[in-house]
Amino acid sequence: SVTPYADYLKNAASDNRPDEKIAIDAVNYISATSDVKRQVFKDEITGKELSGLLCGDTGEVTWKFNVETEGLYELSVLYYNIEDSGNDIERSLYIDGKIPYTDAGNLVFSRTWRDKGEKIFNEKSGNEARRSQEEVHVWSEVPLRATTGYHDSNLCFYLSAGEHSLSFKSVNES
DSSP: OOOOHHHHHHTOSOOOOOOOOOOOOTTOOSEEOTTEEEEEEEOTTTOOEEEEEEEOTTOEEEEEEEESSOEEEEOEEEEEOOSSSSSOEEEEEEETTBOOSGGGGSEEEOOOEEEOSSOOBOTTTOOBOOOOEEEOOOEEEEEOBOSSSSOOSBOEEEEOSEEEEEEEEEEEOO
16 A cells, blocks of 8 residues: 555655755656657747657656755656646656655646637626636646645655656556
């Protein structure tokens, strides 16, 4: 069974919070399933084009990285929401081949939506009518947070000094 987050933090070998930033370039992975493909994605709002990985709803990808200073690290992810069924994007995170705690097994990345069409006002009340929504495909950077609602801060991960692996495994959506 996977450890609850509070127990994980209590049992971490250090509560040091290093200032060190570790960047992992998505396209420099060490292993991936066959449904993971390198691709350039264009942000529909800014026009910015970045290289990333298209990972299907069953894919898995792993990277190696080095840590200089042991401690608790927060993790943020830069992702692009491609067109799919419209549900939230869900992933499980593995560090060194294991899900570190329960909340890391079900991480949710939201899609970006905007109002569709021009503003419409109700003739009688003058109030704006609710417009339908359309998905907009953009690059978003978000810190990892628990989806359970039990924790209101960003999730932390204990990393010892040295080499580690990080994997994302698809749970739902590309």
